[in-house]
Amino acid sequence: MSNRFGGRFSPGTRTQPALPPTPRHPHEGRPKWITLAATPFLLGAFFQGAAGMVTDLAAFGLVASGMWMTREGLVAQATFQARRIAKRPAIPRKLFGGVLAGLGLGLGAAEPGIWAEAGLIGAAGLALHQISFGLDPWRDKTAAGVDSFQQDRAQRMIDEAEGHLEQMRAAITRTGDRRLEARVAMFDASVRHLFDRVRDNPGGLSSARRYLGVYLMGARDATMRFADLYALTQDQTARADYESFLDDLEKDFIARADRLLDGDRDALDIEMSVLRDRLAREGLTGAATRVDPADRPALQSAEAQTLDDLLRTPFPGQKVPRD
Structure with missing residues (x-):
């Protein structure tokens, strides 16, 4: 029995969230x-x-x-x-x-x-x-502020989640439908996107634990039940419900991965603001007396004849040294 395949711009094709590209080595070929x-x-x-x-x-x-x-x-x-x-x-x-x-x-x-x-x-x-x-990597890659205990705990959780994904792929293969296999492969890629975020930020494991455990086990059980039913009945209604279920779950996984990435951005903003305040207190930067560009005076001095004269134009609150 022939299968219908659709591309990105085919009618009725659902728009999938963009995922980061798979890393490739330049000498892989x-x-x-x-x-x-x-x-x-x-x-x-x-x-x-x-x-x-x-x-x-x-x-x-x-x-x-x-x-x-x-x-x-x-x-x-x-x-x-x-x-x-x-x-x-x-x-x-x-x-x-x-x-x-x-x-x-x-x-x-x-x-x-x-x-x-x-x-x-x-x-x-x-x-x-x-x-x-070249040589293989011989040392682990770590980041400042991340201890080995957090990293090992996150990796153990990811290993268990990969087992759930493997069971999902094995179950959907029983249907013999390559389009369904491709759909589960896309869901697999979305989940691995969350895996990468947890590896980069093991401290966020507590917020992603339900996704890697309960939710992924539920997706595995639903896939196994659907595969058994669809292999016997070819029920198109059940198939549409299953694909819709994968769509909703995939969006949740990608949203969770994006929130972990936003947490990294928030931490970066906090680090930069703390450093700016510290430098301002020590008088090593002009952050405390920063002037908005809209408040700068226009360079219209009739006495300014050279570039040095223009640069000497005082800003509001700046003391002019006496000759």
Whole structure:
């Protein structure tokens, strides 16, 4: 049965709130070109004996696996750099990818009696890989005023919420409707937007706890019940109600994420105002005697003949030094 797909400007398409773009590493597309460069191992394997075929196939598999792991490492690094507070990746994927690629190059170049040369080729491949793609993040990224206890508690809550999202995706897959799967994927992206805000501001976990716990569990249960019903009956009324439910819930999640971001802006305004007041009390800035531009006198002095004379024009309340 065909499915109807709609775009942004299609009739009847609901306008979805704008979400921040997914972070991408500038070198994320390079590993596939290295995999393509290793295809001679794959193509030449079928024109050799059994030992040569197995060796070349293993060499291509190692290089392809290394490049896949390298790409995953680049994705993890882009996500790590985009967040204000983040933990380093648990697995150094780029390092492991470089090791696998080096082993593949060395194995592909191996011949009886030249094992040392093959090892040098593999080591050179590992070194070039690290130069091209860099190292994995080795330290956690923290922010001032955020302790590790708050950060760990927020991360545990996010891990539980990600489990609820995974169950939602698995349930909606049972319907076999790709449009519904895409709709749940959009809701998933909105929830992850809230995840990012909680990671950046673990102190706001108390206000987002209901969204990551009770509300998300309710969305998971509703999705599972809807998937079971829709797979049997194809009830279009139930489908419309479910999509409307996701629309309302998605707006609530995005609104909560925006309020957390507004809290960061309020904290910034408070910090700047406190610093201005302190500098004004110490006489290190003109913030206390700031003059509104509308109250400045017009520079119409007949005696002002040079730029220095214009700059000496007194402001209201300013004492003019005597010569």
